[in-house]
Amino acid sequence: MSNIEDIVDSLENKISKVLHKLELLKLANSKLNKELEITRQAIQNQKVQIANWEEKYEALKMANTILGSDENKRETKLKINALIRDIDHCIAQLSD
Numbered sequence: 001m002s003n004i005e006d007i008v009d010s011l012e013n014k015i016s017k018v019l020h021k022l023e024l025l026k027l028a029n030s031k032l033n034k035e036l037e038i039t040r041q042a043i044q045n046q047k048v049q050i051a052n053w054e055e056k057y058e059a060l061k062m063a064n065t066i067l068g069s070d071e072n073k074r075e076t077k078l079k080i081n082a083l084i085r086d087i088d089h090c091i092a093q094l095s096d
Contacts, residue, residue, distance in 0.1 A: 065076040 062076050065073050
């Protein structure tokens, strides 16, 4: 009878250790999930910042070209022509 009690006690002890380990792993997993979400948010914010800086860079390139810089002159002319076509298209739609 004592042998069975020892086996049961040993099993209870092992189960207790496993449950404790499970709880520790759940806490670690929860912490990692929070860190992952924070990192994802930071990446998203950085993507928005990059897009804003790229937009500002493009505007600066166009401004430099308009001010007389020979670099990017072709791009600026193409953009101006595209804007003129858009305006012409809008005028044509209004006159219909």
